[in-house]
Amino acid sequence: MLPRRLTPRIHDLLDHSPAVVLLGPRQAGKTTLALEIGERSPSIYLDLEDENDRARLSDPSRYLAGHDRELVILDEVHRMPELFQQLRGIIDRGRRQGKANGRFLLLGSAAMDLLKQSGESLAGRISYSELGPFDALEIGPDQLETLWVRGGFPRSFLAESDEVSLTWRRNFIRTYLERDIPQFGPRIPAETLRRFWTMLAHNQAQALNAANLASALGVDGKTVARYLDLLVDLLLVRRLPAWNRNAGKRLVRSPKVYVRDSGIAHALLGIRDKEALLGHPVAGQTWESFVIETLITAAPEGTEAHYYRTSNGTGLDLLLTLPGGAFWAVEVTRSMAPKLERGFHSACADLNPHKRFCAYPGPDRYPLADRTEAIGILELAKELRAAG
Structure with a gap:
């Protein structure tokens, strides 16, 4: 361990x-x-x-x-x-x-x-x-992508092979659906809840559209809300609220929803290993969710986390309000050569954060435009932890 x-x-x-x-x-x-x-x-x-x-x-x-x-x-x-x-x-x-x-x-x-x-x-x-699964601050920097692919549950992350890891995660999902979840509330058909969980994995880091989910499942909106509340309560899914304090803008109000452990998301989607993940359309979304979960976990206790999106598409992936009032804006990219989009600049002009970061997979830290730094995920997590 x-x-x-x-x-x-x-x-x-x-x-x-x-x-x-x-x-x-x-x-x-x-x-x-x-x-x-x-x-x-x-x-x-x-x-x-x-x-x-x-x-x-x-x-x-x-x-x-x-x-x-x-x-x-x-x-x-x-x-x-x-x-x-x-x-x-x-x-x-x-x-x-x-x-x-x-x-x-x-x-x-x-x-x-x-x-x-x-x-x-x-x-x-x-x-x-x-206590969540292993996070990026508990492993070596050379294992970051393994953590993304397999997730942080100890027996999955430490498994002797990708196949053994995936088998464990599939059994974990089955056990939760068939044995554990029925202990916590009204009976929910295991297959229906699996479909719902899988839909959330397909829509990692996307704003929640409860109507679409309800239609796909053949249930009403209240039932979708109940399913979501259950998975959030079991600490398997995170609801990232939208920023709503800028009265001068038309803001997206729906929360973003994602499966908190990236390895569980990949198992739900049938993604076997890194090569399969890199060729899958959801790779960018699960990477964003992985980074956001890493940073929220590393942030000091009492930190408030949001995302920011206006009706015209201006947005930021993550806003962190630290306990002392410091306000950090984070954009997430999978690219090793990060570039800032116009929407990031517009969002920063709207909000004027104290610090601005573009979190990327590389090890170097260097300035970008608009008072923003490109920074490796691990270094940003360490800086957040030190801010507490």
Whole structure:
């Protein structure tokens, strides 16, 4: 396993909070990271998908009282939502006895359900962090294109061959559709949801057209919204909102939607390896999505991400508003000789960002026109991380 750059942050949160929630899609490495963190001090691990571990918590207060000097790691905690109310009392009793922080590390795969359940019961007692698949800052620069092709799920990225990687991703998709997703809401036919997921992969980095998707699936717009909400909630799809603060322009309002892991997108589209990807019409779109996801992941906590598009086509691929108010504009290109289009200049004139970048695959950094720098993806990700 590669070291995860989130590890120091989880340690820090545990030092300052009674409970920490680690969110992330299944198979992203949450359990591995949690067990490594548990090695720092006495700990106990319970997998709430295991009947025996759930049985231990039939009386949570009594069982956990016997482990009040240990870090308790609860995996797939959304399987026992009734537990959050019990944890509140346990944490409050521990505070009165001087056991304030580092009590619980809770792992979950469904963001909105888990945030709602924990937020209602553990307000003021809990911190949150998100662990995604491997990102560009966790690998070597020579593996960037492998990360794009295979995606960052550990068993896919580290597979011994492209074929083994693709087989893993196909099984991952099948398992999510047939076993995992039915746990999180009303029954959705697996084949229908696969078609929807695949349509999103075909339209990577494109503005959402819910009417077209609904027509293709033979459902109504509300059903499309429900499918999309589910995949966003499971941290498999990202909705990138449109910038809407410039009242003097006619702006595109629909969000851009993309499959967050490029390797999963490629598996949905049947793309086997890099050669097949480079000859596929969606290559430019998945590259743009890959770069945007890389930069959002690298950005400081609290950064707001948007894209900008006017009705006449003026646009920017990514706008990042950093916590201190700094405003960065990013255009993404796959070309090794980046050039700025007229729409980029017009968008910058509209918005006047503090920094302007053209992110490209190369290693060099140099100035372009209009106070814009060409910059490699990894270097821009590192600059964003340092800005925090």
